[in-house]
Amino acid sequence: MSTFVAITISGLALGSVYFLIASGLSLIYGLMDVLNFAHGIFLTLGAYAGFELASRLPIAAHAAGFLLTAAVAAACGAVIAAMTELVLIRPLYGRPVSQILVTIGLDLALVGLLLGIYGSNARVITVPAWLTGVTSLGSERIPNGDFVALGTGVAVLAALAWFLRQTRYGIIIRAGAENRDMVRALGINVGRAFTLVFTIGGAAAGLAGLLNSVVFNGGLVDPSQGDQLLIFAFIVVVIGGLGSLAGSAIAAVLVGLVQVYVSFYAGASAGLAQLGNVSVVLVLAIVLLARPGGLLGRTA
Amino acid sequence: MSSVLGSDQPAAERHEAGTRRALARLGGRLAGAGPAGTPRRGGGRTGVIVTGCVLVILAVLPLATLQIPWILPGPVDVLNSAGTLEVLGLCFVFAGVAVGFDLLIGYTGLLSFGQVLYFATGVYVLDAALSVWHWALLPAAALTMAVGGVLAVLLGSISLKARGIAFAMVTLAFAQAGYYLIEDNPHGLTGGDSGLVMSTSRLPGMLVGVASTRSLYWLTLAFLVAAYGITWLVTESVTGQVFLAIRESERRTEVLGLRPFPFKLASFAISSLIATAGGMVYLLLVGTAAPEAVASTTVTVSILVMVVLGGLGTRWGAVVGAIVYVYLQQYLLKIAAEPSFSALPAPVRVPLSQPDFLLGAIFIAFILFAPGGIAGLARKRRPAKT
Numbered sequence: 001m002s003t004f005v006a007i008t009i010s011g012l013a014l015g016s017v018y019f020l021i022a023s024g025l026s027l028i029y030g031l032m033d034v035l036n037f038a039h040g041i042f043l044t045l046g047a048y049a050g051f052e053l054a055s056r057l058p059i060a061a062h063a064a065g066f067l068l069t070a071a072v073a074a075a076c077g078a079v080i081a082a083m084t085e086l087v088l089i090r091p092l093y094g095r096p097v098s099q100i101l102v103t104i105g106l107d108l109a110l111v112g113l114l115l116g117i118y119g120s121n122a123r124v125i126t127v128p129a130w131l132t133g134v135t136s137l138g139s140e141r142i143p144n145g146d147f148v149a150l151g152t153g154v155a156v157l158a159a160l161a162w163f164l165r166q167t168r169y170g171i172i173i174r175a176g177a178e179n180r181d182m183v184r185a186l187g188i189n190v191g192r193a194f195t196l197v198f199t200i201g202g203a204a205a206g207l208a209g210l211l212n213s214v215v216f217n218g219g220l221v222d223p224s225q226g227d228q229l230l231i232f233a234f235i236v237v238v239i240g241g242l243g244s245l246a247g248s249a250i251a252a253v254l255v256g257l258v259q260v261y262v263s264f265y266a267g268a269s270a271g272l273a274q275l276g277n278v279s280v281v282l283v284l285a286i287v288l289l290a291r292p293g294g295l296l297g298r299t300a
Numbered sequence: 301m302s303s304v305l306g307s308d309q310p311a312a313e314r315h316e317a318g319t320r321r322a323l324a325r326l327g328g329r330l331a332g333a334g335p336a337g338t339p340r341r342g343g344g345r346t347g348v349i350v351t352g353c354v355l356v357i358l359a360v361l362p363l364a365t366l367q368i369p370w371i372l373p374g375p376v377d378v379l380n381s382a383g384t385l386e387v388l389g390l391c392f393v394f395a396g397v398a399v400g401f402d403l404l405i406g407y408t409g410l411l412s413f414g415q416v417l418y419f420a421t422g423v424y425v426l427d428a429a430l431s432v433w434h435w436a437l438l439p440a441a442a443l444t445m446a447v448g449g450v451l452a453v454l455l456g457s458i459s460l461k462a463r464g465i466a467f468a469m470v471t472l473a474f475a476q477a478g479y480y481l482i483e484d485n486p487h488g489l490t491g492g493d494s495g496l497v498m499s500t501s502r503l504p505g506m507l508v509g510v511a512s513t514r515s516l517y518w519l520t521l522a523f524l525v526a527a528y529g530i531t532w533l534v535t536e537s538v539t540g541q542v543f544l545a546i547r548e549s550e551r552r553t554e555v556l557g558l559r560p561f562p563f564k565l566a567s568f569a570i571s572s573l574i575a576t577a578g579g580m581v582y583l584l585l586v587g588t589a590a591p592e593a594v595a596s597t598t599v600t601v602s603i604l605v606m607v608v609l610g611g612l613g614t615r616w617g618a619v620v621g622a623i624v625y626v627y628l629q630q631y632l633l634k635i636a637a638e639p640s641f642s643a644l645p646a647p648v649r650v651p652l653s654q655p656d657f658l659l660g661a662i663f664i665a666f667i668l669f670a671p672g673g674i675a676g677l678a679r680k681r682r683p684a685k686t
Contacts, residue, residue, distance in 0.1 A: 035465050091668060097411070101608055102667045104601055109660025116650040116657060231476050231597065238462075238469045274480035281477040288462050288470060 006140040007264050008257065013146035013215060015256025016153025020208035021233035022240065022248040023160060024081075024201020030177040030243030031197050033096045038084055038103040039205055039233065040226030041110045042077045046206025047213045047221040048114065049076035051125045060126040069125070070210055077206020078199045085198035090191070107227070114223035122220035125213055132219070145215035152211060156204055157249055164245065169196055177243055232259075235280055239287050241297020250295060255280050358521055361388075362514040382513045387630045389520040389585050393578050395622035396520075396527030398606040399615055400574025403531050405604075406613030407540065408567040409547030414459070414471030415603050417478045418572035420595035421448045422579020424482060424496070427589045428489045431499035437507075441580055448576030449569065456568040460561060472597065479595045495590035498583055507584060516585050523581045524619070527574045531615055534570060543567050547613075605663050611675025620674050628662075629655045 021039060028036050050073040059065035088106060092098045131148065134141040164170040172193050176183045184190050212229060213221045236255050240247030263276030287295065362385055397419060404410050425447045429440035459470040485492030500508045506515040534540050542563045545553045550560050583589060593599070602625065610621020632655040635641060641649065651657050670677055 098667050098671055102664055105660045105663035109657050112654035112656030116654040234469050235473050238466055274484045277480045278477045281473045284473050292461055
């Protein structure tokens, strides 16, 4: 039973990382109809920024140093994402397919560039020892990183919910997702909201990249980590319903739990190691057959 | 918006006109007006002559011992060297797969991100049949095509329930599931992470050993011609007109009294089967199946880049795009291996040593400045005769 609790916490932590990625994808798609394939590279660049800082920072092994590393990872993701929107997406307004294709090209180019600079060998981020330790909860030992990921996920969800409901720009983003032309007709600059959702999504992705490396990958960063996570984030967004933040949160938890439970209870047998990943695809197929618009999506 | 790609016309009027034209042609054909209303695009007879000449040159190319320094991607600068022929073969395989993919995304407007699944099916089912079960080539190939067809119809019917972006995501997810299954190495059929080398014991002699280079080259060329021919036949048929109509407006097609679903599934299945056949030819050419090279999402992205680089919905654009892509990739790798290359300063050398970086940058430049791809550039250079 207590093993079950430990696995559940691990699944929730994984779901939190998925949510950090999916929330940005969902906000961007909801407002702009752009499916951002470059989200994976925001993630990877965030993790690499964290690695570069932590390898130079003398206090990287302390809690304050890790907070700083996380802040830099988020900032790096945000800056790259904002630049992507301004330089590549903006000239292509009104051409949604070209926007998707340009993000694919950006991902291809930047992953190649990272491979050229760092090589295909993974690097290790310096983190506080506490983060890689475990906490005993009854008879179970739960990795501290799980709690950090879970806490970050909940905090970002709360912050985004508050931002979308209470602030002027949050309301513009929600209104724009509902009816872009109407918002524009009211004299509001929607273009600024476009840059803003990219910035927010990029920051969350940068943070997710760092957390994924630290919590689930033993501190390793490699150039293709973003692309692998991105596919699961896409699945989360589609299950939750494109454009729905609450849907993304629910789907992220669902996907994280399914993946972890199946891997743990069935994946131990030989030849079934990837069953956890495959089961997530099955969940997607079932949800789409029952509700083509996703859990909380508007029916198309 | 039912079809993603139909919505991406630069000017709304052109989009409207395109819809009307496609639907009018379709309506005329259905009413029994015959093909009279179909204006011939391309150069007609000139196009046939040019295509014929290019084909003849490509077919006799393995017999030419011409030395062309610098241009050729192989390690030796001789036109019919094994290295050059193999790179050209690879170009033709991907050109065939790309033209099949163009049928799906360019002509039917269905943006799929799962094309690699059917390519990988071709590679891995044939490999397992030849190397694990030791079947002869013909039954193995027949089995592979059957598996590819069943898989395409089955997964196609499920993923076509979703529309637009959701369709793209579902196909992506299925392809990823396939990748994970291959990595899992069920019953030792795929070799897992390390891949599965093809056993040549049951292959006909002409496909084995040093002498096989030429026959494999001709095989890839034959595959490209077949893939192009099938795509050409389909797109010029009434069914192809329905594909175009679905791309332009699925709802209007329905109003005309046609159920789009079987047509979309047909397009999906034909395109997937071409990819499966391409996978088989790839295996015979390369001789080994590795999950990263034939089953990962990277392959889908490559095929997509080839088609878009060449120009969506133009057939020959996809062929040119694929050949340019594969050739550049191999050629850039050759350049990066030159001894003089390592003398370059790091800020120049590092980006240039990564074909993906350069291809990605070229792709972005095309999207921003020449969205019609190579075919669009060619059309602009040589305006249509009135």
